Amino acid sequence: MQSKDNSGKKNLARTDLSITVLTIEDDRVLRETVAAYLEDRLFKVLQAENGSEGLDLFRKKQPDAVLLDLRMPGVDGLDILEAMRKESPNTPVIIVSGAGDTKDVVESLRRGAWNYILKPILDMGYLLHALESALERASLIKKNREYQKYLEDMVRDRTFDLQTTNKKLRREIERREAAQQEREKLIERLETQNVELEQFAYTVSHDLKSPLVTLKGYMGLLREDLAGGANEEVEYDIIRMTDAVDKMSKLLHELLVLAQIGRVVNPPKIVSMTELANEAAEIIKEQFIGKDISIVTDPAMPNAFADRSRMLEALKNLIDNAVRYIGDQTSPQIEIGCRAGDNETVFFVRDNGIGIDKQYQQKVFGLFEKLNPKTDGSGVGLALVKRIIEVHGGQIWVESDGLGRGSTFCFVLPEENLRS
Amino acid sequence: MKAKTQTILHIEDDQDHARLARRGLAKYHPNVDIRLIEDGELAIDYLLQTGRFEKVDNPKPDIILLNLRLPKIDGLEVLQVIKSTDSLARIPVVVLTSSEAERDIDRAYELHADSFLVKPFDFRKFSEMMRDMGTYWLTWNRGISQTND
Numbered sequence: 001m002q003s004k005d006n007s008g009k010k011n012l013a014r015t016d017l018s019i020t021v022l023t024i025e026d027d028r029v030l031r032e033t034v035a036a037y038l039e040d041r042l043f044k045v046l047q048a049e050n051g052s053e054g055l056d057l058f059r060k061k062q063p064d065a066v067l068l069d070l071r072m073p074g075v076d077g078l079d080i081l082e083a084m085r086k087e088s089p090n091t092p093v094i095i096v097s098g099a100g101d102t103k104d105v106v107e108s109l110r111r112g113a114w115n116y117i118l119k120p121i122l123d124m125g126y127l128l129h130a131l132e133s134a135l136e137r138a139s140l141i142k143k144n145r146e147y148q149k150y151l152e153d154m155v156r157d158r159t160f161d162l163q164t165t166n167k168k169l170r171r172e173i174e175r176r177e178a179a180q181q182e183r184e185k186l187i188e189r190l191e192t193q194n195v196e197l198e199q200f201a202y203t204v205s206h207d208l209k210s211p212l213v214t215l216k217g218y219m220g221l222l223r224e225d226l227a228g229g230a231n232e233e234v235e236y237d238i239i240r241m242t243d244a245v246d247k248m249s250k251l252l253h254e255l256l257v258l259a260q261i262g263r264v265v266n267p268p269k270i271v272s273m274t275e276l277a278n279e280a281a282e283i284i285k286e287q288f289i290g291k292d293i294s295i296v297t298d299p300a301m302p303n304a305f306a307d308r309s310r311m312l313e314a315l316k317n318l319i320d321n322a323v324r325y326i327g328d329q330t331s332p333q334i335e336i337g338c339r340a341g342d343n344e345t346v347f348f349v350r351d352n353g354i355g356i357d358k359q360y361q362q363k364v365f366g367l368f369e370k371l372n373p374k375t376d377g378s379g380v381g382l383a384l385v386k387r388i389i390e391v392h393g394g395q396i397w398v399e400s401d402g403l404g405r406g407s408t409f410c411f412v413l414p415e416e417n418l419r420s
Numbered sequence: 421m422k423a424k425t426q427t428i429l430h431i432e433d434d435q436d437h438a439r440l441a442r443r444g445l446a447k448y449h450p451n452v453d454i455r456l457i458e459d460g461e462l463a464i465d466y467l468l469q470t471g472r473f474e475k476v477d478n479p480k481p482d483i484i485l486l487n488l489r490l491p492k493i494d495g496l497e498v499l500q501v502i503k504s505t506d507s508l509a510r511i512p513v514v515v516l517t518s519s520e521a522e523r524d525i526d527r528a529y530e531l532h533a534d535s536f537l538v539k540p541f542d543f544r545k546f547s548e549m550m551r552d553m554g555t556y557w558l559t560w561n562r563g564i565s566q567t568n569d
Contacts, residue, residue, distance in 0.1 A: 202521055206489060209518045213539045214436040220543020221443060240436050360492055371459075371491050 018044040019135065022063035024054030024080065025096065026072040030119070034067065037124045038131075051075030058084055058091075065135055066093045067127075068113075070104050078108060085112040090141060092134035096121070114138075200367065204255060207368045207379075211248040215241055254380040257313075258367075261387045266307045270419060273301035273347065276308070277336040280315035288323050291332075295319065298337030302345060305417040306392055314388040315349070317381040318409050322351035325372075325407070329353055344412045352406040361398050385409075393417070426558050427453045429481035431463040431498060432516075433490050440543060441485065441516070444550035449558065453479065460493025464501050467508055481511060483557045486533075488517040488524055496527055503532045512557050 021043050025031035028049065035045040046061055048054035052075050058066065066084060070077035077095075084093055095108045095116040105116050114134045117127055218241045225233040274297060281295040304311070319334060326332045335350045356364060356371065363369050365386040368379035389396045389411045396411040428445070432438040438456050445452060455478070457463045463486075465471035466478060484502065488495035495515070502508045512534040517524065520538050528536050537553065540546050 202519075206519050206521075210434060210437070213518050213541055214434070214440070216541035217440040217543040217546055218436065220546070221440065224543075240439075244436065357492075363492075368489075369491070 018042060019065070020044045020046060020061060020063040021065050021067065021131065022046040022048065022054065022057055022061065023067040024048045024051065024072070024077075025067070025069045026050060027069070030121070034121075034124075034127065037127070041128065051077060051080040055080055055083055059087070062088070063091065065131055065138070066091060067096050067131070068093055070095055070097045070101055070108060078104065078111060081108055081113060082111055090138060092131075092138045094127075094130050094134055096127075203367045208248065208251060211244040211251070214244040215248075218244070251380070254384070258380060258384050258387065261310065261313075261384060261391060266309055268305050268307050268417075270303050271306055271308045271311060272303050273311075273338070274299055276312050277301065277315055280312055280319055281334075281336065283316055284319045284323060287320070291323065293323055293326065293332040293334060295334045295336070298335075301338050301347070303419040304413055305419070306413070310388045310391070314385045314411075317385045318349040321381055321385075321409070322349055322353060322407070325353045326351060327354035327404075341412060344415050345418055346410050346412055348408050348410045350406065350408040354407075355403050355405040356398060356400040356407050357403055358400075361400065364398060365396065385411075389413070425451060425453050425479075426482045427455060427479045428483045428485055428554075429455050429457065429463070429466065430485040431457045431460070431490065431495070432485070432487045433458050434487070437487070437518075437539060440546050441550055444543070444547035445554055447547055448551035449554040452554065452558065455479075455481070458491070460490040460495060460498045463490075463498050464493060467502065468505065483553075484511055484513045485516050486513055488515060488519055488528070496524075496531060499528065499531045499533055512561070514553055514557070 021038055023031055023034050023038075023045060025034070025047075026049055031047055031049065035047055038045050046057050046063055048057050051072055054066075054068070055075075057063070068077055068081060068084075081093055081095070084091065089112070092114040093112070095105060095113045096119060097105050097108075097116055098119045109116065114137070115130045117130055121127055218237045222234060222237040222241070225237055277297045281297060285293070285295065315336070319336070322334045323332075326334075329352055331352075333352050336348070337350075338345050338347045340346070360371055364371065365382050366379075367383040369383075370379040386396050392413055394411055394413040396409065398407055398409050400407040426449075430438060430441060432441070442454055442456075445454060455466075457466055462472065465473045467484075469476070469478070486495050486499060490498070495517070499513055499515070502511065502513055509532075513532075514535040514537060515528045515533045516537045516539060518539045525536050535553070535557075537549060540549060
């Protein structure tokens with residue numbers, strides 16, 4: 001049968017699963033002739049004898065193509081065409097129309113008909129040709145649309161991949177930048193520590209050498225004074241030598257303490273600052289028995305998360321310093337307490353002693369720095385306190401309105417380490 | 421000039437080192453007047469006749485012996501003040517310190533120290549150092565003219 005095909009074209013439709021064609025035609029003879037012809041060519045044919053029945057079938061069966069008579073009783077063929085175009089724009093509709101209806105044919109093409117065939121159909125081959133080319137076009141359009149969709153999907157997928165990769169890259173860059181910053185901070189800290197270490201070594205070597213110069217020097221003096229019989233001088237020389245040795249041993253001891261501050265780590269725990277202050281005050285009072293000094297402690301200081309023994313050491317040194325530099329104050333008073341700072345709690349040790357000149361307030365925390373060469377302190381105490389506070393993540397400074405007006409040593413600890 | 425007593429201003433916070441220097445100097449230069457100042461701030465006051473020394477007519481020193489590590493104002497700062505003050509700039513400044521750190525030596529010479537001596541351990545050497553220092557700066561070296569005294 002296929003060999004009788006007049007289209008002369010390869011029939012795409014019939015190699016497929018059966019193609020459904022809906023024919024809407026009121027002329028029963030013509031309709032059945034068409035149907036028989038198409039069925040012979042393995043189309044599946046649906047028949048409708050009027051417009052509303054045709055539209056019904058069209059909706060229910062969703063045919064692959066429609067042959068539509070324009071002139072039918074009842075519903076107008078053009079309205080049917082328009083309805084089908086609206087509902088399924090990709091289903092080819094071929095108009096089958098009488099020769100006298102050319103005006104309607106033009107109108108139907110304008111409204112989206114794919115092709116037309118004039119009645120009477122002299123050669124069914126024309127019909128078949130029109131049907132097959134419409135189906136081919138529909139199939140091409142469909143494939144084209146699918147391909148387009150495929151491309152769009154691909155573009156979307158690739159775009160998504162690209163965005164994902166971009167995000168990953170951005171995160172990676174951020175990670176590396178953070179690592180770089182971390183590294184720079186570390187280097188900076190190491191550099192600071194190196195400078196500190198160098199300064200420390202410099203200061204230590206200098207200050208340890210100093211008593212040695214004294215010692216050796218006085219040995220020479222002693223020899224001369226012995227030879228010259230200057231007995232009083234001899235006595236003095238020996239006292240000075242002993243003092244130099246004491247000074248050196250004290251220095252060594254305190255250096256050891258200072259060095260350990262940076263190393264030994266006692267696990268921090270919650271300590272009562274009030275309790276620590278009281279304990280420190282008691283220890284210092286025992287050291288200065290006979291000195292009438294009033295030490296007042298704020299009973300309501302917050303607790304701190306700290307290394308207890310180090311914090312005690314810091315408070316002891318601050319109180320010791322206050323006692324040492326109380327001067328000739330007639331009613332010496334030392335107060336340990338805390339006050340609200342800008343956004344932290346400021347602990348303080350206040351005295352009414354000799355005070356510190358503004359220009360030297362930074363210097364007092366330096367290792368071996370002593371503002372007064374005659375005092376018997378070694379110049380390590382405040383450096384030690386500073387180190388302890390800094391190891392706890394805090395800061396220390398001194399406030400004083402100047403000489404003779406007392407000093408207040410203040411320090412803050414990280415607020416998150418305080419419990420009220 | 422011969423009759424005039426020469427003055428050394430010794431700026432030193434360590435009493436013992438000051439005494440060693442004094443003994444060493446006295447042995448060979450008995451007529452030298454040694455004035456001891458114990459910190460950098462007082463030293464500047466002495467030299468500029470300010471603060472505690474405002475109304476005191478101290479002799480202008482012929483030599484300044486300067487320790488570097490001093491309380492309050494550092495020795496190098498004192499040196500800088502001396503060398504940048506017209507009336508003091510020509511007084512020979514002999515740095516006498518236990519520091520052998522290169523940075524101190526470099527810095528001192530940059531600030532126009534005239535001499536840099538490291539305190540020796542040995543008293544005999546200390547004495548000899550003081551003797552030679554005194555002989556060089558007080559005897560051999562022609563000092564600045566005294567017309568501005």
